[in-house]
Amino acid sequence: xxxxxxxxxxxALLLPALLISFVVSPNNQSKEIEFKNGAVVTAHGxxxxxxxxxxxxxxxxxDAAVAVQFALTVVYPNAGNIGGGGFMVYRSAKGEVNALxxxxxxxxxxxxxxxxxxxxxxxxxxxxxxxxxxxxxxxVDGMIKAHAKYGKLKWAVLLEPAIQLARKGFKITSMxxxxxxxxRSDFIKYNQPGHNYLLKEGDWQEGDLLVQEDLAxxxxxxxxxxxxxxxxxxxxxxxxxxxQFGKGLISREDLKNxxxxxxxxxxxxxRGCKVISMPPPSSGGVCLLQLLKMVEPYDLKNMGWxxxxxxxxxxxxxRRVYADRSAYLGDPDFYKVPVEEMLDKTxxxxxxxxxxxxxxxxxxxxxxxxxGIPNKGMPKKExxxxxxxxxxxxxxNAVAITTTLNNSYGSHVFVQGSGFLLNDEMxxxxxxxxxxxxxxxxxxxxxxxxxxxxxxxxxxxxIVEKDGHLFMVVGTPGGSTxxxxxxxxxxxxxxxxxxxxxxxxxxxxxxxxxxDVVQYEEIGVDSTTNFQLKQKGYATExxxxxxxxxxxxxxxxGLYQTGADKRGDDNAQxx
Ligand code: DON
Numbered sequence: 001x002x003x004x005x006x007x008x009x010x011x012a013l014l015l016p017a018l019l020i021s022f023v024v025s026p027n028n029q030s031k032e033i034e035f036k037n038g039a040v041v042t043a044h045g046x047x048x049x050x051x052x053x054x055x056x057x058x059x060x061x062x063d064a065a066v067a068v069q070f071a072l073t074v075v076y077p078n079a080g081n082i083g084g085g086g087f088m089v090y091r092s093a094k095g096e097v098n099a100l101x102x103x104x105x106x107x108x109x110x111x112x113x114x115x116x117x118x119x120x121x122x123x124x125x126x127x128x129x130x131x132x133x134x135x136x137x138x139x140v141d142g143m144i145k146a147h148a149k150y151g152k153l154k155w156a157v158l159l160e161p162a163i164q165l166a167r168k169g170f171k172i173t174s175m176x177x178x179x180x181x182x183x184r185s186d187f188i189k190y191n192q193p194g195h196n197y198l199l200k201e202g203d204w205q206e207g208d209l210l211v212q213e214d215l216a217x218x219x220x221x222x223x224x225x226x227x228x229x230x231x232x233x234x235x236x237x238x239x240x241x242x243x244q245f246g247k248g249l250i251s252r253e254d255l256k257n258x259x260x261x262x263x264x265x266x267x268x269x270x271r272g273c274k275v276i277s278m279p280p281p282s283s284g285g286v287c288l289l290q291l292l293k294m295v296e297p298y299d300l301k302n303m304g305w306x307x308x309x310x311x312x313x314x315x316x317x318x319r320r321v322y323a324d325r326s327a328y329l330g331d332p333d334f335y336k337v338p339v340e341e342m343l344d345k346t347x348x349x350x351x352x353x354x355x356x357x358x359x360x361x362x363x364x365x366x367x368x369x370x371x372g373i374p375n376k377g378m379p380k381k382e383x384x385x386x387x388x389x390x391x392x393x394x395x396x397n398a399v400a401i402t403t404t405l406n407n408s409y410g411s412h413v414f415v416q417g418s419g420f421l422l423n424d425e426m427x428x429x430x431x432x433x434x435x436x437x438x439x440x441x442x443x444x445x446x447x448x449x450x451x452x453x454x455x456x457x458x459x460x461x462x463i464v465e466k467d468g469h470l471f472m473v474v475g476t477p478g479g480s481t482x483x484x485x486x487x488x489x490x491x492x493x494x495x496x497x498x499x500x501x502x503x504x505x506x507x508x509x510x511x512x513x514x515x516d517v518v519q520y521e522e523i524g525v526d527s528t529t530n531f532q533l534k535q536k537g538y539a540t541e542x543x544x545x546x547x548x549x550x551x552x553x554x555x556x557x558g559l560y561q562t563g564a565d566k567r568g569d570d571n572a573q574x575x
Contacts, residue, residue, distance in 0.1 A: 030502035034559040035574025040064060041550035041564050042389040043079070045571035046170050047071040050161040051391055052573040054153065061393040062090065062150035063158055065401055066143045068389055070162035070219060073139075074212060075170055077198060077421060078179060078408045079387035079477060082218070082230065084423035085138035086403030087278045088146055089265055089461040091470060093396035097267070097276050097463070098149075102142025102260035103454040104135030104425040107249035112449050115431040122431045128438060130190045131246025133411045133424035135455065139403060140222055140230040142260040149262075150397075159223035166219060166419075169211035173569045177204035183409055190412040192245055197414050214419030231255040238418040246413060257452075268343065270296060271494055274465040278402075280337045283329040284460030287483045290321045292490070293348045300495040306509065306524055308532045309357060315511045315518055315538065316355040318484060319366050322441070322513035327368035330446030331454040337446065338371045360537035363516040385409070386477030388461065390552045392470065392560055398552075400461035402475045402482070407438060428455035439479030440515060458482040464490065472500075474551035476565070481510045485547035489563075493553060500553035500563035508546040519543035 038061075040051030050071040051064040059067070065088065072080025085104040091097050113120075115127045127133050147155055172180070181203050187196055197212060221229035229235060236255050243250050265276045266285030270292040277285030294317035303310040328338055341347060351369060355361060385408030391399045404423070405411075411424040430443030437443075439458070447456040460482050464472040472493060476485045485508055492503035507524020511517075517539045520530075530540055548565040550572075555561055562572035 030499060030505045032499040032501050032561050033572060033574075034555065034561050036559060037575045038391075038393045039552050039560040039562045039572060039574035040068065040389070040391050041552060041562050041570065041572040042068055042072065043387040043548065043550065043568055043570050044072060044076045045569070046075040046165060047080070047389070048571045048573040050165075051389070052575060053161065054158065055393050056575060057153070059153045059158075059393070060150065060395065061391045061397040061399040062146050063153045064391050064393065065389070065399040066147050066151065067158040067161055068391070069139060069143055069401065069403060070159055071165060072387060072389070072403070073420065074162050074165045074215060076387060078385045079404050081137075081403060081405050081410070081421065081423065082139050082222070083137045083415065083420045084403060084405040084410060085135070085425060086142065086401055087282055087457070087459050087461050088142065089276060089278055089400045089463050090150065091276060091398045091463045091465065093470075095465070095468065097265050099263045099265040099278055100142055100146055100260055101263050101281065101454070102138035102145070103281055103457060104138050104423055105254075105258060106426065106429070106449055106451055106453050106455070107136055107254045108251060108451045109249040110426070110449050110451050114449060120432070122435050127427040127429070127431055128407055128424050129186065129412055131243055131248030131411065131413055131422070133426050134248055134250060134413065134422040135425040136250055136254045136258045137423065138258060138260050141227060141258055144227055145260050145262070155226065156223050159219055163216050163219045163223065166212040166216035169209040171207050172204060172210050174206035175569050177206050177208065179408065180204045183412065186409075186412045187414075190246070191414055192416055195414065195416050195419075197419055198409075212419050214417060218418045218420060231258060235415070235418050238415045239422075242413060242415050242422070266339070268293065270490070272466065273471060273494060275462060275490070276465065277460055277462040279332070280329060280339065280456075281331040281454040282457040282459050283325045284458055284483055284486070285462070286329065286337075286339055286342055287321050287325055288460055288462065288487055289343055290324070290348060291317050291483070291487045293343070293345065294320070294352050295491070297349075300491060305492075305496050306507070306529065308529050308536070311509055311518065311525070311529065311533060312357055312360075312536065312538075313355075314509070316361060317352065318511040319361065319363055319513050320351045320369075322480075323363075323366050323368045326442050326513070327444055328371065328446055330443070330456050334450055334453045335446045341371045342369070358536070362537075363513050366513065386459065386479070386482075388475035388477060388548070388550050390473035390475065390550050392473060392552050392554070396470055398463050398470050398473045400463055400473045400475050402459035402461045402477070404459065404477065425455055428457060436514070441480045441512060442514065460486045462486055462490075470554050472551060472553050474549065476547040476549040478547040480512050481508075481546050484508070484510045484512070485549060489549050489551060500551055500561040504549045504551060504563040504565050510543065510546055517541050519546070521546055
């Protein structure tokens with residue numbers, strides 16, 4: 001063969017291999033951005049700017065978080081909210097940690113079988129769309145509590161940027177235009193004719209100005225009257241009118257009685273790092289720590305990133321963790337969640353004892369662990385729209401908040417006259433044991449509907465500490481994929497030494513016991529790995545856009561490296 005022909009021949013042989021290695025290696029092109037004095041990473045540039053301005057004006061991380069929560073209500077109506085709920089994990093610069101639960105509650109008139117027909121079957125969509133799907137909102141009370149305990153700036157100052165954005169309007173992105181157009185028919189279907197806040201004649205286009213005057217007025221009421229501006233007075237009246245129109249259950253008393261709750265975070269060690277995360281009613285912290293502790297005895301680094309072995313190990317841990325989640329996690333004020341038992345070292349070690357690299361363990365062979373507690377009922381399915389933001393201030397105080405209406409635009413019900421959307425968080429309860437919810441997860445007694453109870457969540461706002469210093473602030477939306485996404489972001493940094501943006505850009509894999517299918521982003525698993533996984537008995541399928549992670553990493557030199565997920569319009573600001 002002539003030398004030049006040989007060259008082409010070799011190139012033809014090598015090219016596929018080069019392409020594969022490009023596709024499967026965690027993105028080396030990720031550009032790491034670092035800031036000295038603090039950073040804010042959110043789902044929308046306008047909200048990130050609001051947070052940064054508050055930090056620069058002398059506000060701390062909690063001040064910035066409150067301002068961002070209200071700003072996201074305006075600029076990211078899919079998930080940013082005052083009509084929903086969420087969780088905050090906090091770590092002060094000195095290392096004090098705390099967790100705030102502002103999850104929605106079931107209305108007092110809610111009942112176990114409220115989404116079942118006369119035959120006992122789940123009525124489709126009743127817990128997902130419309131007035132009956134809404135829980136009692138918690139976000140406003142949560143922000144008030146967070147500010148009262150940790151805030152430095154005046155409450156009114158924190159509301160002002162959101163009010164201005166609502167009144168003057170902001171330019172929507174192309175992704176937002178697409179999404180609002182996609183939901184148009186549901187906005188019409190679930191609302192009274194008249195004010196339909198996210199509708200316009202014809203289609204939305206990128207750059208259109210979205211003005212929300214009624215929302216601006218509601219935010220002013222919250223600014224001036226605090227809790228009473230939302231849970232009482234005009235806003236409460238408008239919520240009640242909505243309930244009367246759409247046969248919803250939220251009452252005046254429900255609104256008056258709503259209380260967010262300070263809880264002790266879930267904490268644990270992973271390879272020398274301290275992981276601080278959300279306790280029940282989120283399943284996030286418990287499941288995240290179970291996963292980390294189950295893989296800790298293995299050398300993930302040596303196995304290689306998203307190699308056959310590492311995916312097997314992680315999948316098998318996830319299989320066992322999500323089985324436990326289905327049976328034992330729920331609102332701790334209504335159900336005794338066996339947190340200690342679930343995180344017990346020996347339990348977790350034994351739980352992985354029957355796992356083998358030879359072949360997959362079918363999910364039918366894995367049951368929830370046995371803690372001597374009655375396990376009545378199997379798991380349910382979870383949707384796609386929630387939002388997470390991460391903030392660190394100049395002193396090093398850190399806030400991780402994940403907040404949601406549940407599905408994108410929640411129940412799709414706008415509170416007429418008040419200009420905001422109500423959540424459809426009731427779908428996170430188990431409507432019937434063993435019947436999957438929107439995210440495919442199932443549940444039983446621990447997560448059954450009861451008046452005043454909080455529905456189980458997967459939201460996992462998390463802060464990681466290393467050598468006594470802040471190390472990482474992380475979280476994501478994604479329903480049941482939240483836990484596995486936060487887990488992968490942490491191991492990408494801790495085990496695979498990735499930078500923050502690189503750890504977020506890297507392709508993701510998700511598994512949740514049921515369905516017994518490994519889902520992966522195309523950029524995350526190459527065809528050879530996929531083939532070998534199948535040979536070992538794993539069913540696999542491509543699923544694009546798993547999670548939207550917004551996170552901050554403190555480098556050894558004390559700089560803040562930001563990671564904003566390119567799967568969305570997410571944006572990092574810092575100084
Ligand atoms: O609390 C939960 O787990 C769900 N309501 C979260 C929903 C979600 O993440 C949808 N987003 N992508």
